Amino acid sequence: MCLLLKVDRYLRTTRMSRSRFGRLTVNDPRLVTDMMRGRVIGPEMTLRIERFMADRPA
Secondary structure, three states: OOHHHHHHHHHHHHOOOHHHHHHHHHOOOOHHHHHHOOOOOOHHHHHHHHHHHHHOOO
16 A cells, blocks of 8 residues: 555544654654655655554554
């Protein structure tokens, strides 16, 4: 599944804002918005994001 779809599902389930998610995962409040606009996320950042969501289940 696409990372952006996973993040979107996580945000809806947890009711967390995009900016808070970005700050908590990679210290970038614009992360999700930038991803929606086409920002390409590298493998290391992808792992950090996926670990965050796995460690803090909805």
